[in-house]
Amino acid sequence: MINRLANGEETLQKVDGAAAANVMESLKDIAPDIGKYILEFAFSDIYNRPGLDLKQREMVTITSLLTQGDTAGQLKVHINGSLNVGLTQTEIVETFIHCIPYVGFPKVLNAIMVAKEVFADHEEKANVNA
Amino acid sequence: MINRLANGEETLQKVDGAAAANVMESLKDIAPDIGKYILEFAFSDIYNRPGLDLKQREMVTITSLLTQGDTAGQLKVHINGSLNVGLTQTEIVETFIHCIPYVGFPKVLNAIMVAKEVFADHEEKANVNA
């Protein structure tokens, strides 16, 4: 039998290990089981299914987050995760632009502002590591 | 200068020509300009941008429609469009399953029920053509 918890941790590590550690830490005192469900259900049961690769899964994730609104924090994690699994900045921006006819400009502008911040962070880190 | 209207018609034709004709027909007497904007803005300006292919664009579209809810009609058109541009039934169902951790079961079940109907239609047509 697979260990769903370990399995989820491994997958989440690939997507956005640092952010995940923060979320788990912030849940520790108030609702650690939510962290457990995120690992077991979201990142083990769902993310590890065959049929879509991690790049496609992150593209679906950021589209769903943009569309539902009030998800700046989660978008930050998953725009970062999108870059980590291999989506380019262009693909992320194009995904958001593609949503304009379906959700209108306000939600797309909100998501773009989060992307701007995440991309800037990445370039800063790149400079530090250079 | 590109003809945005002709350009949009061509792209929409690839995605779901028959459904598009119905939407345009139903708008004709009440708000034909909406049909024009769908062609010029959605299917010419946006769908024809580089950076994502039509399969990725339809995956983003059905995710956004599932997430916002109250879009059974549009999901029908774009699940059909997803098949037309080359997504498999499995990829469509996986896209919906991937949304469970982000939007919960009710919206995903709604989308799956539309997919079920569209897939059945396709198989029926396949039988007729066999």
Add this chain to the structure above:
Amino acid sequence: MINRLANGEETLQKVDGAAAANVMESLKDIAPDIGKYILEFAFSDIYNRPGLDLKQREMVTITSLLTQGDTAGQLKVHINGSLNVGLTQTEIVETFIHCIPYVGFPKVLNAIMVAKEVFADHEEKANVNA
């Protein structure tokens, strides 16, 4: 002291008397107090405030209903109400078209399809009365 109930009934009568009677009738056995609140709070306290006329109020109402989605029944009542208080079919359609950049095409198409049905009903009645 004003009689909020009578006051609300009078205003609702101006907006859409026939539909209102249906709603009240359908609430009678299960939750008549909701009908009372609709009259006292929505149509007496709110609709009778100065500052906006009934045409402006109905324009705001149909915009809010279109934007929130899953409101075909209420849109039917208030597109009809919009016509009753003096908005033209063109103003109603323009209100919906104006929402495209803010909410995208799907919600606007849903509202247009309800408007189409209400407008057809009105023309039928006009023919019967001719």
Add this chain to the structure above:
Amino acid sequence: MINRLANGEETLQKVDGAAAANVMESLKDIAPDIGKYILEFAFSDIYNRPGLDLKQREMVTITSLLTQGDTAGQLKVHINGSLNVGLTQTEIVETFIHCIPYVGFPKVLNAIMVAKEVFADHEEKANVNA
């Protein structure tokens, strides 16, 4: 180790066995894993947690379904489930009325219309069994 699948089936049986069977049946050919997740995650992991009883859980469920909109099918299952676990018709209607200040009248009216249908079904069955 608990059997999450069997555990979830048992709990769902208490809430609304007949409706659940329908949902599972309708998912069978297209996405049976969604049915599995509903049992394992929703009805085993979540519904069986201590801290809230089934009456409280169904009250939270119908409030969340009313608030998100476009959930008539799910509301039907869970209004029925609410009655099955011991909430009275009055408690269900009061739950919906309590939402008016938070979500406005349209979503509450939508939910009340579903409740009306479910309550009528129950009375019919009661008559048949009398």
Add this chain to the structure above:
Amino acid sequence: MINRLANGEETLQKVDGAAAANVMESLKDIAPDIGKYILEFAFSDIYNRPGLDLKQREMVTITSLLTQGDTAGQLKVHINGSLNVGLTQTEIVETFIHCIPYVGFPKVLNAIMVAKEVFADHEEKANVNA
């Protein structure tokens, strides 16, 4: 005849007197009538209805706020109010966890982060009073 304004003030006092004073103060110069409607309609007409007690009403309230999103300010008031009318921290957290299958993780994580802040405030006050 009951005095709806005084009645609403009394009920709101039980739920969250301090927060209510802030809201009323902030509305004073721009839209005092909204404050009046909150007292008369929400806290007199609705909250004082029989059929549900204040603990149940606050459980429904925080569920509806979590589900609609973009309500951090109101969740802060009503998580506090939930504690004031006798819900435990565990019951509040369980209410949020129960919503995961219906709305997904992002909205639940948002609400948990507000709860964390409110619970910390309460413990601080408890220490000061010790």
Add this chain to the structure above:
Amino acid sequence: MINRLANGEETLQKVDGAAAANVMESLKDIAPDIGKYILEFAFSDIYNRPGLDLKQREMVTITSLLTQGDTAGQLKVHINGSLNVGLTQTEIVETFIHCIPYVGFPKVLNAIMVAKEVFADHEEKANVNA
């Protein structure tokens, strides 16, 4: 043939020139085409249509933004724009109050808090210019 870009710039200038410049500036490095679509599609194609004047269009805009939620940034621009095209502070506040029966208090309170901030800014500027 009209120049949609220049046309959109002119209209946006009337609505809220300063804010628009900020938005365009913030999009410049990451997604300048979104700025182009806002000008060409939203402010040229849509805002310049006949049938509604700019005051009506801004009233529809702020209603749609209030209703969808998570739009504080856009509401700030368009409450300001509403004042610029001639809506009074009273008309703006009344528009928001009118939404209470349709969306509930939380979204209306969120919008009022943004209006409060924008109105204060305007009075400050008025004082500076006195």
